[in-house]
Amino acid sequence: MHIILVTPAGPDSKAGNRATAVRWQSLLEQNGHRIEVVTDYRGEPCDLLIALHAWRSADALQTFRQHWLDKPLIVVLTGTDIYRYQKEFPEITRHSMAVADVLVGLHDKVSEDIPASFHHKLVTLRQSAEKPSPGGCPTVEPEHFDVCVIGHLRDEKDSLRAALAARLLPDESGIVVSCAGKPHNDEWHNKALNESRDNPRFRYLGELDKPALHNLMAVSKLMVISSVMEGGANVVSEACRAGLPVLASDIPGNRGLLGDDYPGYFPVVDERALAESLRRAETDSRFLAGLKAEVEALAETFTPERELEKLEFALARAVARAGNQDAAAEVP
Incomplete structure (x- = not known):
């Protein structure tokens, strides 16, 4: 698929949202998808859109739905979405959650802090990390x-x-x-x-x-x-x-x-x-x-293989829901 991935963090940022976007781009491209990472979405065509951050990406989500009402949309819930913006900006944040076909949570307890009406949309995945490769002997100060x-x-x-x-x-x-x-x-x-x-x-x-x-x-x-x-x-x-x-x-x-x-x-x-x-x-x-x-x-x-498996599951579920098909698949 041609996927656009929206993140509020710019190309030079080392923020978590940018790191997640870059890692997902790499993982999904390994499976043959074409991924564009953008900070400003203006209605460009794609097969599926992933937005990191329900509140910060609200304008992008609104633009996507105005242009592509029936195309699959995934919204990734950040910590500030779940624990701050749902309370400070409930209308905006929950509207973003409502227009999504799939919500991605990044830890196992997200369902406890979002409305029950959204639980059927939730896919949980754990962000991965590469296992550090053996390097030289780091300098350790023994008294510390x-x-x-x-x-x-x-x-x-x-x-x-x-x-x-x-x-x-x-x-x-x-x-x-x-x-x-x-x-x-x-x-x-x-x-x-x-x-x-x-x-x-x-x-x-x-x-x-x-x-x-x-x-x-x-x-x-x-x-x-x-x-x-x-x-x-x-x-x-x-x-x-x-x-x-x-x-x-x-x-x-x-x-x-x-x-x-x-x-x-x-x-x-x-x-x-x-x-x-x-x-x-x-x-x-x-x-x-x-x-x-x-x-x-x-x-x-926390392996890349497990994360990619869950990403592909989220994509498949979003496509199924956007197409009004039965999306009640078994979560891997």
């Missing part, structure tokens, strides 16, 4: 217990929570938190720089390219994802594929990837609880090994 935080610095990510937790650790702790990501604005940039200057346990690395991120994960003993909302963070997929233990905020977007029984949750926006979990991971080898075993067991759920 390195912890990484990876992701754009913004309110939704609560990006400095691990830094605040590190301030509460005892003097004998060797924990050092390294944070990599582009700041959302000048305020976040200044906050990260100030924290890096004032907190000896925190280093702000700025935005890193993929090789540098892989190196950061390789030298780290633990990753923290402290978000207050997530639609299904790809960095969790990357950590699982790398065998990197995770401490995660207790939110649906993390539980929907790691599972309800995962032992590494901490209460959201609670640096004291996070500090306790960090210290436990540093001093209790059995706890850290248990986290590692959990993420390694989950790794096979």
Whole structure:
């Protein structure tokens, strides 16, 4: 099929929406589809349209339906769609959900937070990550217990929570938190720089390219994802594929990837609880090994092959629904 994929993130962006679009383009082209990734859709013809973000892509969705009423349409629900814009802009967000033939959720608990009337449209897939290839020996500072935080610095990510937790650790702790990501604005940039200057346990690395991120994960003993909302963070997929233990905020977007029984949750926006979990991971080898075993067991759920299988299922279901055919197929 000729598929247009709309993302609000521009070509030079390293935002999650752009990364998802580029990865899906690569996966679907492997199966013979022709994929155009655009940020501005103006009614161009295609066989099917995929829109990343129900709220941010609302204009594109309206334009598509005005030009192509009967063509298949897939809308991918992001964390801000599910946990913010449904409440702040319910008419726009839910209209985008209503005009879609298929809704794609990126973690297993999305159905709990969207209207029941849309459940029949929902296809759940987990974003994939390549298994890191063996490289050279990364430089590890033996006196440090390195912890990484990876992701754009913004309110939704609560990006400095691990830094605040590190301030509460005892003097004998060797924990050092390294944070990599582009700041959302000048305020976040200044906050990260100030924290890096004032907190000896925190280093702000700025935005890193993929090789540098892989190196950061390789030298780290633990990753923290402290978000207050997530639609299904790809960095969790990357950590699982790398065998990197995770401490995660207790939110649906993390539980929907790691599972309800995962032992590494901490209460959201609670640096004291996070500090306790960090210290436990540093001093209790059995706890850290248990986290590692959990993420390694989950790794096979984040493979490109599994993601492509679910993408093809979503395409087939959208085509069937747009053609008023029976779309009640078995979910792979």
